[in-house]
Amino acid sequence: MATVTFDHVWKKFGDVVAVNDLNLEIQDGEFMVLVGPSGCGKTTSLRMIAGLEEISDGSLRIGDRVVNNVPPKDRDIAMVFQSYALYPHMTVRDNLAFGLKLRKTPKADIDKRVQEAAAMLSLENLLNRKPRELSGGQRQRVALGRAIVREPAVFLMDEPLSNLDAKLRVQTRAEIARLHQRLKVTTVYVTHDQVEAMTMGQRIAVMSEARLQQVGTPQSLYDHPANRFVAGFIGSPSMNFMNVTASGTGDSVVLRNDAIEVTLPEPFRGRLPASGNVVLGIRPEHLAMSGASAAGTLKGGADVVEYLGNEELIHVNAAGQDIVAVIGSEHRIRPGDQLNLQVPLEKVHLFDPESGVSLSPMAGQAAG
Numbered sequence: 001m002a003t004v005t006f007d008h009v010w011k012k013f014g015d016v017v018a019v020n021d022l023n024l025e026i027q028d029g030e031f032m033v034l035v036g037p038s039g040c041g042k043t044t045s046l047r048m049i050a051g052l053e054e055i056s057d058g059s060l061r062i063g064d065r066v067v068n069n070v071p072p073k074d075r076d077i078a079m080v081f082q083s084y085a086l087y088p089h090m091t092v093r094d095n096l097a098f099g100l101k102l103r104k105t106p107k108a109d110i111d112k113r114v115q116e117a118a119a120m121l122s123l124e125n126l127l128n129r130k131p132r133e134l135s136g137g138q139r140q141r142v143a144l145g146r147a148i149v150r151e152p153a154v155f156l157m158d159e160p161l162s163n164l165d166a167k168l169r170v171q172t173r174a175e176i177a178r179l180h181q182r183l184k185v186t187t188v189y190v191t192h193d194q195v196e197a198m199t200m201g202q203r204i205a206v207m208s209e210a211r212l213q214q215v216g217t218p219q220s221l222y223d224h225p226a227n228r229f230v231a232g233f234i235g236s237p238s239m240n241f242m243n244v245t246a247s248g249t250g251d252s253v254v255l256r257n258d259a260i261e262v263t264l265p266e267p268f269r270g271r272l273p274a275s276g277n278v279v280l281g282i283r284p285e286h287l288a289m290s291g292a293s294a295a296g297t298l299k300g301g302a303d304v305v306e307y308l309g310n311e312e313l314i315h316v317n318a319a320g321q322d323i324v325a326v327i328g329s330e331h332r333i334r335p336g337d338q339l340n341l342q343v344p345l346e347k348v349h350l351f352d353p354e355s356g357v358s359l360s361p362m363a364g365q366a367a368g
């Protein structure tokens, strides 16, 4: 069993808190993505699993074993970094075999594992080349291969695709996903790219400022973000946010500002702060064209229209605020057009303006 469990784990570098009371359980065989902006503590968390960083407080378990004081080489993990760090004077074959030789693995065993890894990663024809004779994508595959031949209980990957160009990144992303489906080894994958997180993760742990914000499946984070940070970070283009004020009572509460007027969606009844001020969130892809300036719409003037082929990304000036909408390109919207955008009530998110916490009863799996 190779579960990985953070139990109230802290990491401090002097006064800097890099990881703040992390509680996270990664299941056996799971592909878990750690995602968040630069400096939020992703690499530090990964390095604590690897044993490359001491744990300031709390306990870290791999399987049932507390590993706080277990040296890296005894943890049965393999790590893939952003920089491939291949040995330049060795062939691909020797790069793949090197770690196993150090561990005094029998020769026949090494050959077999190197062959298997090379086949899995389509490296068979490159085994006699040196790293400088490979493309960036091929080098990263060798780095992956070097981790695979170790047959570890846990793979740790720190932004392994960030040195690759956009097309190779998409290919290698699929390759890593395929490898995981085949090997089913517990994997912790770090990225700051939410698209990578959404496409690769079975579950995603979103971090910000050293704290875990939410952990869940890609869909649960998209549908039920626990707070404004997760709502804005997951999904592209980002969710729109507007300050609105509630007025009225009972089932006729209305949320409005100068650009928008919508009925309070049923699930939020009785959940608003006393001030009546809330932050309304709506994703660009959920706004739709509407004919009339009816209730339930957002009004504004089209500012910039970005044509994307099948759809258009429209920046709308709504009472001085920039709102983004993704609309089918058949509407042929031009800059300056006055728009009424329909706000579907079932897609509305509401957040507390002070804490940023979601007011939805469905907001799931908050950290902690």
Ligand SMILES: Nc1ncnc2c1ncn2[C@@H]1O[C@H](COP(=O)(O)OP(=O)(O)OP(=O)(O)O)[C@@H](O)[C@H]1O
Pocket: 013, 016, 017, 018, 036, 037, 038, 039, 040, 041, 042, 043, 044, 045, 192
């Ligand atoms: N050795 C160190 N000494 C002091 N502070 C450090 C050290 N390593 C990391 N930090 C700090 O800890 C915090 C978390 O760093 P970490 O490298 O884990 O971030 P990250 O989420 O991986 O960011 P990035 O996406 O930029 O790689 C940052 O504020 C960083 O400056």
Ligand SMILES: [Mg+2]
Pocket: 042, 043, 044
């Ligand atoms: Mg990092």
